[in-house]
Amino acid sequence: MNAGPYSDEKVQKFIEEEYVPLKSECFWKERTELMKQFDIAWTPTFLIQDFGGRVHRKLVGYIPVDDFLAQLKFGKGIVFFEKERHEEAAKRFRQVIEEHPNAGVAPEATFFLGVAEYKKTHEASALRRAYDTLTEKYPQSEWARRAQPYSAIPK
Amino acid sequence: MAEIKWERDFETAIAKAKKEGKPVFHDFWFDG
Numbered sequence: 001m002n003a004g005p006y007s008d009e010k011v012q013k014f015i016e017e018e019y020v021p022l023k024s025e026c027f028w029k030e031r032t033e034l035m036k037q038f039d040i041a042w043t044p045t046f047l048i049q050d051f052g053g054r055v056h057r058k059l060v061g062y063i064p065v066d067d068f069l070a071q072l073k074f075g076k077g078i079v080f081f082e083k084e085r086h087e088e089a090a091k092r093f094r095q096v097i098e099e100h101p102n103a104g105v106a107p108e109a110t111f112f113l114g115v116a117e118y119k120k121t122h123e124a125s126a127l128r129r130a131y132d133t134l135t136e137k138y139p140q141s142e143w144a145r146r147a148q149p150y151s152a153i154p155k
Numbered sequence: 156m157a158e159i160k161w162e163r164d165f166e167t168a169i170a171k172a173k174k175e176g177k178p179v180f181h182d183f184w185f186d187g
Contacts, residue, residue, distance in 0.1 A: 044182060046183070047181040053169050
């Protein structure tokens with residue numbers, strides 16, 4: 001059982017306060033209906049779902065504590081983002097960047113912070129800022145490459 | 156240390172999420 005990150009108090013507090021926590025046991029000999037419904041092919045798999053049951057994030061495999069906390073915060077952000085709640089999304093992405101700058105999801109949070117700010121303000125400079133930050137802080141990341149088109153936007 | 160109070164039923168979790176305005180964190184685990 002993947003008790004690892006759950007033994008961390010910050011993880012416990014965040015999940016308790018910000019999510020409805022749900023556990024579903026997997027059986028490989030006879031896959032459960034939920035495994036079939038959500039195409040669960042390996043464990044642990046974590047889904048972040050909205051209250052309609054739609055999946056906004058799927059994470060597969062063990063995740064160390066700092067990355068796990070960052071993913072929990074990013075997950076809330078991406079749910080808000082995909083529901084066009086850009087201010088709340090930006091707040092969560094900012095939290096990831098400031099509190100977990102070395103987490104794997106930090107470059108993605110930087111990218112989506114730029115997009116969320118752009119969608120909120122319609123100021124293209126937000127996209128340019130995302131590109132500049134990504135090339136400065138995470139130059140090797142895929143997200144820096146994905147932000148490359150924004151390099152043409154004036155500062 | 157506060158423990159996480161996990162729901163075990165999908166429909167109950169979704170109903171609770173709707174009521175509380177929160178997303179669901181869904182852990183698929185295997186006791187292998």
